[in-house]
Amino acid sequence: MTNSIPEIPKIDLAFITGSNTTENHPVIGAQILQAVKNGAKLIVADPRRIEIAEKADVFLQLKPGTNVALLNAMMNVIYNEGLYDAEFIEERTAGLSGLIDVIQEYTPEKAQEICGVDADLIRKAARMYAHADKAAIFYAMGITQHSTGTGHVMTVSNLAMMCGNLGKAHSGVNPLRGQNNVQGACDMGGLPDDFPGYQKVTNPEVIQKFxxxxxxxxxxxxxxxxxxxxxxxxxxxxKLMYIMGENPMVSDPDTTHIRESLENLDCLIVQDIFPTETTELADVVLPVACFAEKDGTFTNTERRVQRVRKAVQAPGEAKADWEVFVEIMKRLGMDVPYEKPEDVMKEIAQSTQLYGGITYDRIEHKGIQWPCPTPDHPGTPYLHKDKFSRGKGLFVPVHHVDSAELQDEAYPFILTTGRILYHYHTRTMTKRVEGLHAIASEGFIEISPNTAEKLGVEDGELVKVASRRGTLEVKARVTDTIQDQVVFMPFHFAETAANILTNASALDEISSMPELKVCAVSVEKLETV
Structure with a gap:
């Protein structure tokens, strides 16, 4: 997030796109609802009429995968009606002329053809966003998990810069992280071309330092x-794969391909707190402690580094993750300088400028947001205050590109996937909670009343859902929150795993993100014998 969670109640407008915030990020969702209660306007763009859409001043029910066209059309209105922040653009950005050339092609009427959103609603949303003094955009995997996801993110940034909503409090571009330490894992080099602190593996000076x-x-x-x-x-x-705290047999697209890939390894090592569908395939399973059973830090979605303290003893032979790594390093003949988690934190501060001033003493009572380069630095509540990291912010024009799979005669529906309030990711933890399991014990597919009528399907009946990659049987949930040509499944449930159907072959050219949010499927009623 460019900005901070405590800023949210004081914003003038929230624009939520590609995020079912109150279900997937309920703490932040509650903050947004508090802002609305305080008088903030709310725009929601989503293929489903999600819960928070009921509070929206404008709800834009777009077709999955058409975010770029929608945002380009909003910028078309903002530019042509002179609603943009000319001073911010002049002083702090570059590349506007190239963006204008592209967005002029995306009139609200053109976007309506692509997105299925009424042109007047697009105009209303654009004007509302542009007139707000402190407007914050919140997005999640509905923006990123596409074969054109990088372009979707760039377009979000274009909109924010056009209206001067970066580099100040109560605004910004705020991607919401899906798990508690996703941000920290990326910060620590959990990416294919980065060392800790986003220092590139191709930089000779960085290589020499590490x-x-x-x-x-x-x-x-x-x-x-x-x-x-x-x-x-x-x-x-x-030949060998080491998986830590991940369950790709449920979370990754094209489950059949994932199983074949993991079974083809010479050795699969899985490190986790509970047995999962992935540990079932492992040659070695390393049991580890959960958050309440270890000391250390997590870095959350607003870049805040926070202490985690051991509250209870880990069961059996479970160890903290860092202890497992230390044992492996020793067996590989390496000198290991770590005797406690704080030693690791000291090395992070030494090697990574973003964390340079963060110590256990400083975050004893309250976490600090990076960048925090020196011991006397207070941390950074919001990014880009005076300038962008590259100097001037660059507008990157992006054209709408269709998703890799669209409806056809054989597969007439678009499937999109997501999460529900009662379960977390692949249910590794939440399926073990009796109350949550009682509320949501099985998967489902949402279909519209018109679709249900055409298929002859009643609410709760079993249907067969098929894509080019697989087939499953699941109960239908008939609801008017979904459009006629779109169906929705939560991906949590291994027994009716939505990712059996999703597309692993369509990848974003830059990020290699698979197109999890759009694939073509058929839906048929299962005849009872």
Whole structure:
């Protein structure tokens, strides 16, 4: 997030797109609702009429995968009606002329053809966003999990810069992280071409620094992103895989391909707190402690580094993750300088400017948001205050490109996937909670009343859902929150795993993100015997 959670109640407008915020990020969702109660306007863009859409001043029910066309049309209105922040654009940005050339093609009427959103609603949303003094955009995987996801993110940034909504409080572009330490994992080098602190593996100076720090020879070679790792495992190029705190047998697209890839490995090591569908395939399972059973830090969605303290003893042979890594390093013959988590934190501060001023003493009572380069730095509540990291913010014009799979005669519906309030990711933890399981014990597919009538399907009846990758049976949930040509499934449930159907072959050219949010499916009523 460019901005902070405590800022949210004081914003003038929230624009939520590609995020079912009150169900997937309920704490932040509650903050947005508080802002609305305080008088803020609310725009929601989503393929489903999600819960928070009921509070919206404008609800834009777009077709999955058409975010770029919608946002370009909003900018078309903002530019042509002179609603943009001319001073901000002049002083702090570059590349506007190229953006104008593109957005002029996306009139609200053109966007209506692509998105299915009424042109007048697009105009209303554009004017509302542009007139707000403090407008914040919130997005999640409904923006990123597309074969054109990088372009979707760039377009969000274009809109924010056009109206001067970056580099100040109570505004910004705020991607909402899906799990508690996703931000921290990325910060610490959990990416294929980064060392900790987003320092590139291709930079000789960075390589030299970490070789000296770790007393080891390091590679300049970029690693593979997850999707391509699975492809390499499938082809035999990768022989060993070490999976930590992840359950790709439920969370990754094209489950059949994932199983084949993992089964083709010579060795699969899985490190987790509970047995999962992925540990079932492992050669070695390493049991580890959960958050309440270890000391350390997490970095949350607003870049805040926070202490985690051991409250209870871990069961059996479970160890903290860092202890497992230390044991492996020792068995590989390495000198290990870590005796406690604080030693790791000190090395992070030494090697990574973003964390340079963060110590256990400083975050004893309250976390600090990076960048925090020095011990006397207070941390950074919002980014880009005086300038962007590259100097001037760059407008990147993006055209709408259709999703890799659209409806056809054989597969006449678009499936989009997501989460529900009562479960977390692949249910590794939440399926073990009796109350949550009682409320939501099985998967479902949402279909519109018109679709249900045409299929002859009643609410609660079993249907067969098929894509080019697989088939499953699941109960239908008939609801008017979904459009006629769109169906929705939560991906949590291994027994009716939506990712059996989703598309792993359509990847974003830049990020290699698979197109999890759009695939073509058929839906048929299952005849009872």
């Amino acid at each position: 070789e000296t720090l770790w007393n080891a020879k390091l590679s300049f070679k970029r690693g593979l992103p997850l999707t391509k790792m699975m492809q390499a495992a499938h082809s035999g190029e990768i």
